[in-house]
Amino acid sequence: xxxxxxxxxxxxxxxxxxxxxxxxxxxxxxxxxxxxxxxxxxxxxxxxxxxxxxxxxxxxxxxxxxxxxxxxxxxxxxxxxxxxxxxxxxxxxxxxxxxxxxxxxxxxxxxxxxxxxxxxxxxxxxxxxxxxxxxxxxxxxxxxxxxxxxxxxxxxxxxxxxxxxxxxxxxxxxxxxxxxxxxxxxxxxxxxxxxxxxxxxxxxxxxxxxxxxxxxxxxxxxxxxxxxxxxxxxxxxxxxxxxxxxxxxxxxxxxxxxxxxxxxxxxxxxxxxxxxxxxxxxxxxxxxxxxxxxxxxxxxxxxxxxxxxxxxxxxxxxxxxxxxxxxxxxxxxxxxxxxxxxxxxxxxxxxxxxxxxxxxxxxxxxxxxxxxxxxxxxxxxxxxxx
Numbered sequence: 001x002x003x004x005x006x007x008x009x010x011x012x013x014x015x016x017x018x019x020x021x022x023x024x025x026x027x028x029x030x031x032x033x034x035x036x037x038x039x040x041x042x043x044x045x046x047x048x049x050x051x052x053x054x055x056x057x058x059x060x061x062x063x064x065x066x067x068x069x070x071x072x073x074x075x076x077x078x079x080x081x082x083x084x085x086x087x088x089x090x091x092x093x094x095x096x097x098x099x100x101x102x103x104x105x106x107x108x109x110x111x112x113x114x115x116x117x118x119x120x121x122x123x124x125x126x127x128x129x130x131x132x133x134x135x136x137x138x139x140x141x142x143x144x145x146x147x148x149x150x151x152x153x154x155x156x157x158x159x160x161x162x163x164x165x166x167x168x169x170x171x172x173x174x175x176x177x178x179x180x181x182x183x184x185x186x187x188x189x190x191x192x193x194x195x196x197x198x199x200x201x202x203x204x205x206x207x208x209x210x211x212x213x214x215x216x217x218x219x220x221x222x223x224x225x226x227x228x229x230x231x232x233x234x235x236x237x238x239x240x241x242x243x244x245x246x247x248x249x250x251x252x253x254x255x256x257x258x259x260x261x262x263x264x265x266x267x268x269x270x271x272x273x274x275x276x277x278x279x280x281x282x283x284x285x286x287x288x289x290x291x292x293x294x295x296x297x298x299x300x301x302x303x304x305x306x307x308x309x310x311x312x313x314x315x316x317x318x319x320x321x322x323x324x325x326x327x328x329x330x331x332x333x334x335x336x337x338x339x340x341x342x343x344x345x346x347x348x349x350x351x352x353x354x355x356x357x358x359x360x361x362x363x364x365x366x367x368x369x370x371x372x373x374x375x376x377x378x379x380x381x382x383x384x385x386x
Contacts, residue, residue: 001266005235008095009225010383011218012040013344015352017180018213018329022113026058026332027069029111033214034070037107041218042228050076050106050219052094054086054333057112076103083368084280085240085377086110087215087337092238092379094219104220111214112332129371142282143207145372147199149250150285154201156252157300161201163307165192167284167319168205168326170311175323177313177353182211182329205326206283213331215341222386231348236361237266238381248374252300254286254367255378256293264295267361267382271296274382275359276346277317278339280367281324286375290365294380313354321346321356340364340381347385360385 014036016029030053038045051074053063063079066072076097080086090108097103112118153159169189175181187205195204225232239262244255256263264270271294279287288302296317297305311319322328322342325335343362345351366379 001262004266005095005099005238007222008098008235009220009222009230009232010091010235010344011220011225011230011232011348012037013217013341013348014040014215015180015341016111016214018182018211018331020182020209020211020329021115022212023115024113024212026055026111026113027061027066029113029212029214030055030066030109031070033109033111033216034107037109037216037218041105041230043105045071047105048072048074048107050074050094050097050103052078052080052090052106052108054080054082054090054110054336055112056332057118074103076106082336082377083333084282084336084375085366085368085379086333087340088238088364088366088379088381089240091219091235091340091381092240095235098219098221104224106219107216108219109214109216110333110337112212112334114210114212114331142370143199143202145370146283146286147202149373150201150283152250153252153285153289157303159303161193161203162189163303164284164288165189165205167287167306167311168192171281171320171324171326173312174318174321174353175327178322178327180352181323181327182209183327202283206285208282208325208330208335211329211331213329213334215331215334215337217341217344231350232386233344233347233383234386236269236382236384237263238379239263240379242378243376244378245374251374252289254289254293254375256290256365256380260293260295263380263382269361269382271363274317274361274363276321276343276356276362277319278343278362278364279320280336280339280365281320281326282330282335284326286367287320290367294363294365313356318356322352336366336368343383347383
């Protein structure tokens, strides 16, 4: 097993309220998150000696350009362009830097803008696969790719749209209680089934809404967090895997399946001990695949698990407590931070909406960079209230 994360604190979760459209740059959104983190911690900009960032619309800049723009002089610097897995990857790298003494306070931030051209630009330049193997045939965007994944999953496990839609309904119920959610209206299973088709079997209510925004948190030592009087969480365990199944043409599970046993062994806990679960939810079927890969249910059994488990804020296992991207919107790379940031809020007793009673453990999963048949990047963390 990897070394533990003893002595590391994760604190100051922030979300810069999302907007459907923005004429401000990605740097503005990330900068505002940085300022909010500094204010929340009661430190100065000079105290931030580590910086990790993720963005899709910052191009051609990276975190190197940002530190010049913001006037930072960090000893530790990361640029993590892995979408839905970026938040946990930033957490892991920052925690190790704190343990090694390579930095004292690390700001981890993801943010993107959404103007008239930005989303189209992301789609056209997402990867060599998208530009060389999809765009020339008239395909643009993830819906067609995820439609193939969703269809394969449904056929392999005899799942229906109703089975998948139940998860979307519960997430939107959670989002209805989140003051920052862009989509606060609850939906019924009938609404989900009646939504217009986008790329069969993907329909409108399977899809997230592009928007602008930023999310972030700070990583520091427990001693430093205590001296600053900050509420924080600790890391009980974490895993990361890229290209988990090389050469596979199609996959029915996410890369979490390879290392899930190690995750639970590190944490000395199991799925039944979790008080909340946050998965990366660009589409509900992907959340179900993560539940299976992490051991909350068996392969192909998420349809039964979701049907039998109340995943609303007052249920047995609250899932995507902010409403996830299905309710909040997808602020580009910030979507890879959203579940992690909201888990920190719940465990530090400062949620956006209702508090999950007596929450002590949270499982957070990240999943990103889908190339045609599957996501290449998988990560997960178990957070614990000290």
